[in-house]
Amino acid sequence: MNDETFLNERVEVVATFNDGLKLCVPRIFRQANGREVRITKLGLRHPTVVGRRTVHVFDVTDGQADYRLEFDSERLTWHLTREGDHYA
Amino acid sequence: MRNDYNTARPLIMHIDLNSCFATVEQQARVRLRGRPVAIVNRRTEHTAIITASYEAKACGVKVGMRFRDAKKICPDIIMLESDPPKYRYVYHKLLKIMNDYSAHVRMKSIDEGVIDFSESTAQILGRDLKDVGMEIKHRLKTEIGEAMRCNVGLGTNRFLAKTAAGLHKPDGLDEVWAHDLRNMYGSLKLTDLTGIAHRNQARLNGLGIYTALEFLDAPVQVLEKQVFKSVCGVEWHQRLRGWEVDKRDFPLRTVGRQYVLEGGHLTRQQVLERLHHLAEETGAKLRSQRMAARGVAVYAKTYEREYWKARRILPLPFTSDRAIYEIAQQLMSGGAPTASLREIGVNCYELTEDTDRQLTLFGDALACERRLVSAIDTINNRFGRRTIHSAHTLETNNYIRQKIPFGSTRYL
Numbered sequence: 001m002n003d004e005t006f007l008n009e010r011v012e013v014v015a016t017f018n019d020g021l022k023l024c025v026p027r028i029f030r031q032a033n034g035r036e037v038r039i040t041k042l043g044l045r046h047p048t049v050v051g052r053r054t055v056h057v058f059d060v061t062d063g064q065a066d067y068r069l070e071f072d073s074e075r076l077t078w079h080l081t082r083e084g085d086h087y088a
Numbered sequence: 089m090r091n092d093y094n095t096a097r098p099l100i101m102h103i104d105l106n107s108c109f110a111t112v113e114q115q116a117r118v119r120l121r122g123r124p125v126a127i128v129n130r131r132t133e134h135t136a137i138i139t140a141s142y143e144a145k146a147c148g149v150k151v152g153m154r155f156r157d158a159k160k161i162c163p164d165i166i167m168l169e170s171d172p173p174k175y176r177y178v179y180h181k182l183l184k185i186m187n188d189y190s191a192h193v194r195m196k197s198i199d200e201g202v203i204d205f206s207e208s209t210a211q212i213l214g215r216d217l218k219d220v221g222m223e224i225k226h227r228l229k230t231e232i233g234e235a236m237r238c239n240v241g242l243g244t245n246r247f248l249a250k251t252a253a254g255l256h257k258p259d260g261l262d263e264v265w266a267h268d269l270r271n272m273y274g275s276l277k278l279t280d281l282t283g284i285a286h287r288n289q290a291r292l293n294g295l296g297i298y299t300a301l302e303f304l305d306a307p308v309q310v311l312e313k314q315v316f317k318s319v320c321g322v323e324w325h326q327r328l329r330g331w332e333v334d335k336r337d338f339p340l341r342t343v344g345r346q347y348v349l350e351g352g353h354l355t356r357q358q359v360l361e362r363l364h365h366l367a368e369e370t371g372a373k374l375r376s377q378r379m380a381a382r383g384v385a386v387y388a389k390t391y392e393r394e395y396w397k398a399r400r401i402l403p404l405p406f407t408s409d410r411a412i413y414e415i416a417q418q419l420m421s422g423g424a425p426t427a428s429l430r431e432i433g434v435n436c437y438e439l440t441e442d443t444d445r446q447l448t449l450f451g452d453a454l455a456c457e458r459r460l461v462s463a464i465d466t467i468n469n470r471f472g473r474r475t476i477h478s479a480h481t482l483e484t485n486n487y488i489r490q491k492i493p494f495g496s497t498r499y500l
Contacts, residue, residue, distance in 0.1 A: 043117055044112070044115050044232070046173065046174050050472040057173070066117045066118070066119055066120075
């Protein structure tokens with residue numbers, strides 16, 4: 001069994017918006033407690049729909065742990081929804 | 089019926105994502121790459137594995153195995169709960185890539201599809217289709233992610249294309265021509281053939297057919313009259329020779345949902361709440377296909393391997409969750425086992441298109457119900473699934489999760 005933490009924490013995110021296939025890539029996020037995480041790799045970005053709202057889900061890593069960030073395209077908010085460092 | 093092999097150019101391409109859900113998770117979670125991963129529907133030790141990564145398969149882990157047993161042979165295995173929206177996204181990306189090469193694309197399930205190049209443009213047909221296969225593999229990596237891999241098979245019919253796709257897993261690309269057929273079948277067991285599982289194998293063994301090559305060489309009369317005792321025998325005779333017999337769609341006959349209960353300790357009331365939840369999901373699926381049903385079937389399985397089922401058919405078609413649940417509940421109350429239930433399921437059958445039907449003489453109640461159901465669906469489509477549902481199923485959301493639609497792509 002692995003351990004994952006499920007969260008719903010509003011975070012501040014610095015992201016770059018690019019041409020090409022990876023249109024939006026989160027680079028750094030900061031949690032409410034001031035902890036700053038520098039993202040080293042974006043694994044997958046996929047959209048989900050909540051009714052007619054589109055929420056973009058970003059699975060990212062900082063090399064130490066995996067994180068899931070969710071960007072609500074209607075409300076323009078970022079949330080950290082999952083953190084897993086279970087396979088170190 | 090043709091007795092010869094189909095010598096035409098292989099124009100059917102089968103694409104199969106390798107260990108799809110595990111690969112998608114390894115793509116998403118970078119640190120899982122190269123590690124044994126098992127995808128499950130529920131985070132318990134007793135749950136069955138629905139997909140294992142190739143690293144887990146190398147340790148002997150198989151699909152369907154309980155996680156607890158997999159852990160014994162592969163202690164480092166990592167359990168992940170399935171994430172259907174992620175797989176649905178990859179499905180749509182794959183479909184989009186495939187649509188760029190032909191107007192005749194058919195997805196067979198959430199992780200595999202078929203491209204028929206027979207009516208493609210001269211530009212596409214002028215290329216070596218193995219190059220097209222390589223290009224699709226490359227696009228999968230660039231447009232979804234570098235960890236994505238797929239098997240590609242080319243054949244003269246859907247069966248041979250799928251068989252070719254399974255020859256060199258993972259990440260294979262094979263083309264089967266008529267002159268390769270005997271070599272290919274020589275390397276395969278009967279159960280390696282799609283559609284031949286243990287029961288069909290036993291049927292074939294009963295007539296002295298033990299290998300794929302013997303199956304190929306069996307006379308059509310033997311297959312039709314003695315082995316399959318139906319037209320299936322003729323179809324197998326043609327299929328094995330590369331003639332197309334599987335290019336057909338099947339109409340929707342049943343819509344349903346089943347659920348493995350959290351344990352055998354649930355009270356009758358809790359079981360009925362879960363049954364109600366299944367009825368609501370079945371109703372939503374039914375209406376999403378614009379269908380109405382006249383029949384409801386329910387079943388229950390116990391830990392003692394007892395299997396119980398019951399069904400009822402009504403004179404008028406219905407679509408509402410309430411109608412489905414009321415019938416299902418009545419059926420369950422009419423003799424379903426009460427102790428140590430393991431699994432329950434609801435199915436609707438006798439489906440017809442849900443057009444605006446003529447109201448019955450006493451149809452006011454029906455018309456009201458239709459308007460109510462339509463309003464609820466509109467709200468759920470606007471604000472998200474299960475925004476409005478019965479108060480009876482308030483607790484069940486924590487247990488019954490969204491399911492990966494295996495087999496059918498109707499709900500993707």
